[in-house]
Amino acid sequence: MLSAEPITNKHKLDLEKVRQDFPILHRTVYGHPLVYLDNAATTQKPWAVIKAIEEYYTGINSNVHRGVHYLSQLATEAYEGARKKVADYIGARHAHEIIFTRGTTEGINLVAASFGKQFVRQGDSILISGLEHHSNIVPWQMLCEERKATLRIIPVDENGEWSLDGLDDLLRGVKLVAVSWVSNALGTVNPVETVIAAAHRQGIPVLLDAAQAVQHMEVDVQGMDVDFIAFSGHKIYGPTGIGILYGKEEWLNKMPPTQGGGEMIRTVTFGKTTYNDLPYKFEAGTPDMAGAIGLGAAMDYLNSLGLPSVFEAESYLTTYAFKALQTVEDLRFVGNARNRAGVFSFLVGDIHPFDLGEILDKQGIAVRTGHHCAQPIMDRYCIPGTVRASLAFYNTPGEIDRLVTGIRKGVTMLQS
Amino acid sequence: MTINEQQDAIIEDFSLFSDWMDKYEYIIQLGKDLPMIEDRYKTDDNLIRGCQSRVWLHADYRDGKVFFTADSDAVITKGLVSMVILVLSGHTPKEIVDADVYFIDAIGLRNHLSPTRSNGLLSMLKQIKLYALALQAKSMQS
Structure with a gap:
């Protein structure tokens, strides 16, 4: 900075x-x-990430969570170990608050779909800012269109900074604030703490698009009291195709899964399916094990420096x-x-x-x-x-x- | 000059440069010779999609031949447009539609252009042939 x-x-x-x-x-x-x-x-x-992926495929590749055999146990330990590394890196209270996604875009879309389904009704608003990447605009536009809700925008001044003068008014009737921590286009580091505090005064949760932030500054989700953050592994020296959605347990528990399939279920009958616990209810299908392990290796590498x-x-x-x-x-x-x-x-x-x-x-x-x-x-x-x-x-x-x-x-x- | 003679002349010119920076200098220079489109034709209808920069292209039909004018807000793009127009402008619709445009590959341009630039060049070629095709159809009717 x-x-x-x-x-x-x-x-x-x-x-x-x-x-x-x-x-x-x-x-x-x-x-x-x-x-x-x-x-x-x-x-x-870095080599540390490249080698971690190679070692995964040459040494322990197998499907996680369900195998009784030795390799599955090793892969599960490595995969869940990576989740713990991410939790530690961003200061999350629980590892199960870390959802593996494909990237920032998928994380934001997950919240838009799930939180939106549960909490956003006709006449509600979502607040974003004028500095957003398309992936933090379009999912909310899609949600607002579907729910007949309104998309509100925090204005941006000539220097590329948020104008927060009317923030309290802008927040009225808002169900969720979704803003970028660091602007990808201009590099502005936004005063997200101010927005989080103002939103929380009105009981509104905040999602941060942290795609351009996590690699540049210390992240402490508990200290910031942020409700959701989304970021991509490949922008923090990890592999492509893996990303993170962090959500506070209390929010994630209230939100429905957005994809059905393996991993995310507890019991399935043709009459009724019950869902698995966090984080698995949001991780349908075989996850990107190699990607997650590679991301964990990236975090180890950064910590080693x-x-x-x-x-x-x-x-x-x-x-x-x-x-x-x-x-x-x-x-x-x-x-x-x-x-x-x-x-x-x-x-x-x-x-x-x-x-x-x-x-x-x-x-x-x-x-x-x-x-x-x-x-x-x-x-x-x-x-x-x-x-x-x-x-x-x-x-x-x-x-x-x-x-x-x-x-x-x-x-x-x-x-x- | 025929279309192929013009292409061969460009290929020969390019062979004089070994350094890509020199080739770019040459492309930029060619852009300055581009027959400029009249401002009234710089409309959205004449914009070619697929470019990061904007390109306007206009076709005139005179004495059985098609003449192209164009402009772009980026000078390298202008140079590329200029080369294509140099090769294809002033020929009959049939010649343009049937033309095998080989100089872009022959001078190694396709491998050196960024993918967006290369896509832009292809959409321009496509547009030029479409214009020619439309004019050919029109002339066959009349």
Whole structure:
């Protein structure tokens, strides 16, 4: 995060050593060493995760929970062990409050479908913000359409920050608040604590889209008193296809399952099916065992580096990148939040972001261009999209320098 | 020049550059020679879908031949559009519909373009052939 605090080196990561843990960082692209600055889209995987998946398939692969045999027991222990690791990582009270999903999108859709079915009626409202990713807009639009409920939006100001002045009024009649912790498009770190406190004063639960947050800051769901959070494994150095929905036990117990099948049942007769306990009632079918175990390995890996060291490395690099990008003539940031994660959305002069992204790519520099699946916030600024550079702790100041040189080269080529 | 002679000329030009950055410089330069679409044709109807950048394409039919004008808000896209128009513009509808557009693969462009860019290029080619097909059908009626 970018802050005014001085940079200290007490938790310094050995970057050279850390980069050895990520095999892909050593490949070349178009003859140039890869500079990977698309970490908000997905992060790269350390050997620890790759090997955990390999060991799962070569050593213990078998179906969980139901086998009487030895391998099934090992797989179940590893799978449930991963659930415990996630619970510990985010400070959950119980492991059964951790639901394995396919990703953030599925987690949000699960709550929209299940909470929506149980609690949202005609005339109710759902509150989101103007900074949301499409996956935290569309599920609520679908729910509101079905239930004849209303979708309300926390407005966003020119800097890309929430305007919370009318929050108490906005919250009236709201059944659930669903907002992003960190904006994927602009990097704004939102004041979610304020919203959680205000919502709870009116007895309204809060879901956080934490897809861009869990990898950048310490998460303590009990300390924050948040009711639900959803995030994706692949954005926190884990495998693709696995994600997490955390929900407070008291809410999850009141919510019906959204998918029927194996694992989620206790007894089935043609007359009546009774559902399993948490977390299994929300995990129909054979789960992604390898993915869950890989995610657990990612969390072990981050803990082994030390979270303070990881976050401090990112904070240093974010400040460095902010200053370096400011030296590029005609570069303007889209979103100027005071509190920002290592995500920079920008435009240079009147150069189309797509053009700049392509010229950066040809220099081996991977960034994202476009609307970042957040069209409403792009509309807010009346732009079709931006170039987005997003950092991870394994990026180096040297890579930021290459980004800046690459942008300058692009500007020379593209400016009319 | 026939469509294929024009394609071969582009392929030859590209063979002079070994570095992809030079090829991009050349593409951007070509964009500057693009026959510009008149502002009144820059409508949503003339927008080509499938591009991250916007492309407007307009076809005129004169003396049995189709002439294309276009524009884009992105300069690399403009260069790519320019190459396609250079190859296909000024030919009869039949020639355009029957054309085997091989230069994109031959200069290695398809492998170097980002997938969105490459999709955009394909939708543009498709649109150009559709225009030509429509004009061909029209000319056969009259």
